[in-house]
Amino acid sequence: MLVGPVEARLRELIREVAEKLDLEILTLEIMPDHLHLFVNAPPNLAPHDIVARFKGVSSHHLRREFDHIARMPSMWTRSYFVSTAGNVSSDTIQRYIEMQKKRG
16 A cells, blocks of 8 residues: 555655654655654654654545545554664664565
8 A cells, every 4th residue: 555656655744744843764664554664753752642643644644645545444553663772773773674675
C-alpha cells in the first residue's frame, strides 16, 4: 500500500510533521506495509505524542487524497515500536534501517 505516489506523499507528510515538531529525521525507510523512522527529538516531546502526530496527519491526508486508502477501515494500527539510541550508535541504527529496504 505504501508504494509509488502514496510512498512519495507519505515521505512529504512525514517531513512536514517533523519540521513542525522541530524533529530531525536521521533515517526514513518506507516499506510496502510499514515504515522505519529514526528521529532526533527535543526532550519535551513524548514519543507517543510524536507517533500520534505522524499517524494522525498522514492518515488524514492520505485517506483524502487516495481513494483506495479511504476505503480501508483504518490507515494505521495502534501499535508501534519506540526505543532510545542509548547504548547503540546512531550510525548503527541508521545502517539497520537502511538495510530493511534492501531485505524487503
